[in-house]
Amino acid sequence: MKLEDFGYNDKLEKFRVENNLKDFEVGRVVSEHKERYIVKTEKGELEAEITGNLRFSSNTREDFPAVGDWVALTQYDSGFSLIHKVLPRSSMISRQNVGQAGEKQIIATNIDYALIVQAADRDFNINRLERYLTICNSSKVSPVIVLTKIDLIDELRLSEILEKIKVRINNVPIIAISNKSQDGYDKIKAIIEKAKTYCMLGSSGVGKSTLLNRLSGKTIMQTNTISQSTNKGRHVTSHRQLVILENGGILIDNPGMREVGIADSTGGLEITFDRIFRLSHNCKFKDCTHTNEIGCAVLEALEKGEIEKASYENYLKMEREKTHFESTIAEKRKKDKAFGKRLKDYKKDRNKKKY
Ligand SMILES: Nc1nc2c(ncn2[C@@H]2O[C@H](COP(=O)(O)OP(=O)(O)OP(=O)(O)O)[C@@H](O)[C@H]2O)c(=O)[nH]1
Numbered sequence: 474m475k476l477e478d479f480g481y482n483d484k485l486e487k488f489r490v491e492n493n494l495k496d497f498e499v500g501r502v503v504s505e506h507k508e509r510y511i512v513k514t515e516k517g518e519l520e521a522e523i524t525g526n527l528r529f530s531s532n533t534r535e536d537f538p539a540v541g542d543w544v545a546l547t548q549y550d551s552g553f554s555l556i557h558k559v560l561p562r563s564s565m566i567s568r569q570n571v572g573q574a575g576e577k578q579i580i581a582t583n584i585d586y587a588l589i590v591q592a593a594d595r596d597f598n599i600n601r602l603e604r605y606l607t608i609c610n611s612s613k614v615s616p617v618i619v620l621t622k623i624d625l626i627d628e629l630r631l632s633e634i635l636e637k638i639k640v641r642i643n644n645v646p647i648i649a650i651s652n653k654s655q656d657g658y659d660k661i662k663a664i665i666e667k668a669k670t671y672c673m674l675g676s677s678g679v680g681k682s683t684l685l686n687r688l689s690g691k692t693i694m695q696t697n698t699i700s701q702s703t704n705k706g707r708h709v710t711s712h713r714q715l716v717i718l719e720n721g722g723i724l725i726d727n728p729g730m731r732e733v734g735i736a737d738s739t740g741g742l743e744i745t746f747d748r749i750f751r752l753s754h755n756c757k758f759k760d761c762t763h764t765n766e767i768g769c770a771v772l773e774a775l776e777k778g779e780i781e782k783a784s785y786e787n788y789l790k791m792e793r794e795k796t797h798f799e800s801t802i803a804e805k806r807k808k809d810k811a812f813g814k815r816l817k818d819y820k821k822d823r824n825k826k827k828y
């Protein structure tokens with residue numbers, strides 16, 4: 474397989490040449506477990522770790538490789554490889570780190586499209602759709618809405634749902650499918666492009682695994698463990714998290730992806746709620762919160778019924794979450810800085826005492 478088959482492009486190649494990385498091998502991280510990586514190269518899959526240098530020059534977890542990353546690495550005779558550099562990312566999906574407040578955890582990188590999967594029966598929820606959209610918009614990933622289980626509803630209900638979406642969400646393709654009858658499969662297959670990278674976002678039970686299995690032409694979820702011997706006879710076993718689909722698309726499906734909470738949409742609100750943001754330019758006060766101010770263009774539009782009340786409320790809720798998350802990050806930075814200073818003072822002090 475060529476690098477291009479799993480997503481390598483001219484931009485990455487240009488970076489590689491300009492940054493004197495020609496002596497390294499290039500590969501894509503297909504799985505990660507406790508800082509051990511499986512990297513797919515033209516020669517096959519390699520097991521790798523990062524160099525000490527990369528570790529020490531990393532300021533945050535974001536600088537470490539993640540699934541989807543393109544990396545420059547060296548393979549040693551022992552069959553072991555070291556990652557020297559992470560090539561620039563075109564997109565990044567992250568979530569709030571559950572253990573550490575204010576820390577981000579990268580789920581996957583270099584994703585072109587996210588399939589936002591919602592079942593058309595009980596799962597359908599437009600507020601949640603807006604949240605997933607916001608995740609996409611803040612991650613620089615293009616969204617596609619996929620409605621599954623349309624075999625469980627009638628045509629009237631389906632057109633109602635489609636209408637509901639269109640009132641609140643503009644310019645996002647919507648594909649309605651049934652994994653059971655395979656209705657709409659031609660449409661979903663048609664949007665999946667060769668060498669583009671996809672991921673799926675959606676609640677549990679909406680049909681993501683079923684769709685993935687069908688698109689890959691294999692039963693991946695059950696046979697997800699690959700065992701392959703490296704050229705030195707070492708065995709690499711990993712949970713495959715990057716899958717090449719039947720028509721050449723690439724799908725990232727790692728455990729983290731399934732856990733991207735809808736609370737992780739800390740940016741991208743401007744794009745999801747562009748109507749509200751456009752209106753806000755006409756608010757009397759620059760720092761208008763659009764909740765009780767005089768001369769608020771958003772409240773005026775709301776009163777006139779020009780924007781949906783439910784959408785407005787969803788926006789306010791997400792805006793509050795965003796503010797909260799940002800202040801947690803700011804606080805953490807302040808603490809880190811204070812700690813850094815204390816450490817410096819301590820070292821200075823210790824050095825003074827030496828002489
Ligand atoms: N009727 C109907 N059932 C479906 C459809 N798609 C999936 N299902 C069923 O819904 C259930 C859940 O499907 P999965 O594919 O496991 O859902 P998932 O999104 O991968 O769920 P998690 O693995 O928990 O994230 C299974 O019993 C499927 O057979 C559909 O289009 N129509």
Ligand SMILES: [Zn+2]
Pocket residue numbers: 753756757761762763764766768769770771772
């Ligand atoms: Zn306002």
